[in-house]
Amino acid sequence: MAEDQDKILEEVTGGEYKYGFYTDIEMEEFPKGLNEDIIRLISAKKNEPEFMLEFRLKAFRHWLTMKQPNWAHLNIPPIDFQDIIYYAVPKKKPELESMDDVDPELKATFDKLGIPLDEQKVLAGVAVDAVIDSVSVKTTFKETLAEKGIIFCSISEAVQEYPDLVKKYLGSVVPHQDNYFGALNAAVFSDGSFVYIPKGVRCPMELSTYFRINAMNTGQFERTLIVADDDSYVSYLEGCTAPMRDENQLHAAIVEIVAMERAEVKYSTVQNWYPGDKEGKGGIYNFVTKRGICKGDYSKISWTQVETGSAITWKYPSCVLQGDHSVGEFYSVAVTNNYQQADTGTKMIHLGKNTRSLIVSKGVSAGKSQNSYRGLVKVSKKAENARNFSQCDSLLLGDKCGAHTFPYLEIANNSAKVEHEATTSKIGEDQIFYCNQRGLSTEDAVGLIVNGYVKEVINQLPMEFAVEAQKLLQISLEGSVG
């Protein structure tokens, strides 16, 4: 344990954003700008069936009628949607026979990121779908999963091979007219992951997607669709990084989850997009729509997120609890430092009877950052015996940052039991003093206390991720003390 700590400390002292390298891979890019032709081009390039093009165009036409929302507690500089490249692909051979055929530069990239893309890392036991600049480059363990009937592939592949499934579920949780960035994603999304777990199957390993923005001036618009049929279980991980750049890049993704009867889906995110430098220059705008629907009775969807990156985060992973006895959970740690801004939280929509939801949100703000929790708990009239408990804590490190809570409770059923609690405080001087006295530097003490403070959420993460998340926290908060 002590050794681990030492290692973490060593890494901490090492640096700021360690994923900020840029890989020189040959890219194929579309011209900048957004119009129907670009969308047709994306669709044609991907050899999509007619219904996909229609879906995209419908979304695009609707998007044109919408305005960028401004209700969040964020200061978003104007985005020029015509100045973005909507499609960028690493140039590659059409079919990959084995790992040896992967572009060595690309392989090196994933090695640097520490992603077990290689078959040698079988022991890590994680099936990975890697998405770089909008396009899925490699999915591992496909065969092993196929034996169980599990489909895990890029969404472009799914469109080709399982058009019925895609047609049935795409846009069923987040419709194309849902929100501004959601509509934009529906129009231009280039790739993402698709997961289908058949009836009664418990996915034997963690499924994982690794996202990376690499090329300049590009936006990343990926779309993930997870369908868990009756009595199935899957745990899904998502990680993201990007190179350090001066300009801001847009990331507008959608994740849709459908859980049928007694199915359970666990979705974990460690979001570490480039947050911008100390002066707040550059960084990713992370505007993401994530929503799951507990369609069947006794189903369960659990979101866990560790948000340390991005210049601006705008993200509300939600659960629609439609089936009776369904359960929604949301565990979140959001850390902001320097000039980062985050407005994140969840929505729990109780529709079925005896539905339960739990919200645990831990915000940590440092530097000159702004960190908001925004959440909705809605109990509809027919949702008998709904139960919700929300706990939103904020920790302030420094006197120039802000921590805000905006919970909404809308209750229309008298059998509901809804509780919300929020506290805001800073680390006590006595706590720091106690650590100092035992030989810990103030910086280490803060790290220790913060890690303890977020433990409740980190504990929900799968093992490999938990270690990474802990390290990330340390790095994100570096330089925030003293």
Add this chain to the structure above:
Amino acid sequence: MNKTCRIVNLQEEYSQLYQEHRSMIEDGAPEKMNALRAKAFETFIEKGIPSNKVEAYKYTNLQPYFKGTLDIAFSKEAALNGSSNKFHCSVPELDTHNVFLINGWFAHLEDAHQLPEGVVVGSIREKALEYPEVFEKYYGQNLGDDNDAMAAMNTAFAQDGAFVYVPKGVVVDKPIQLVNIMTGENDRLVFQRNLIVVEDNAQLKVMLCDHTISPQKFVINNLTEVFANENSVFDVYNIQNQHNLTTQVSGMYVHQKKYSNILTNNLTLHSGVTRNNIRVTMDDENCESHVYGLYLSDKNQHVDNYSFIDHAKPHCQSFELFKGVMDDSASAAFTGRVLVRPDAQQTNAYQSNNNLLLTQNAKINSKPQLEIYADDVKCSHGATVGQLDDDAMFYLKARGINENEGRILLMFAFAYEVIEKIRVEPLKENIRSLVEKRFRGEFDKCDSCVVCGHQGASVSCL
């Protein structure tokens, strides 16, 4: 004169109403009051009567209530309109200085000579002329930077209301009771604007009681500005007890200076649609504020409490508690915004909102918010929605208390936490019995108020 207006398209007609009657509205009103009108009117027209598309009014769409054929009084004669201005108040155990207003216009002050020396109570438009330096220093100075449309509407249209001034070091023992009586033969739109100034080291308690005594529809927009200066103590109890056709938008804007201690308590016992805008600005160090509210609604009633506590300076404390019981198809909303501005260190802010839903059709929307820009603070908020505790009920039943009685006991205990905070003993006792009667269903509108249907008879507010 009484002017009858048909209002269908809100902005258009209110704009016309203002333009056409501007000379009447401004006639005889203090200069400062008129000086602020034009800009307020612009804000009001730009924003309009808030619908639920406006975030701050998300749960209360005021637009339908401000439509209809409404009478508006542009002069005192029209407001009083033949009703006797000699009301008497007789609540034996509650000794107060009584001020009567009719349709928002100052009518009468009982026993003026009993007021402590230097204390000024009267009509805002008259007293403004007598005490121009006080009026000009304070009027319209504490409406905040959020340009609330309803506050702007009040500033544009209001012509009268009460003025209370307590000079340095004076302690007013007896509470001052401002009774606003709404009466008329037609549906009516009423504006009222109060200004209360409590100087350094002074103490004052105020009760606001609004009564609708004729069965017509009343639409009320009232606003009270309070300035609690250094080391002052100020209490205000807003007792809302109207019939179901009433729509009331009630603004309470409190400004605090060093070491002042204020308490506001909004007791919404009965009303049609109520919206309370409560804003407390702690503009100096070491202020303390207590902001409470109790709302009991049934039938189709709707109560929306919107509170905004502004911690602008360090070392201040605020305590907020709002509790509600919703029966039948009643709905309620609560917004508790706490803002801790940069460098307002050592702030303590506590907020709690608890709700009981008694029926299938009752609804509650709660929106506590913390916005914190300083780090050395202790802030917390909690919100709960639930039902009566089954275990507690069982306990009572096991001791031979029947279900109905048990329910009343538990509901009363729930509500008592707010009643307990009243710092005027006889008033506390009165509210306690009113609330108990309310839960027993023995009390409809204004239990002990004899006013109903007896114009000119004695009025007792509680």
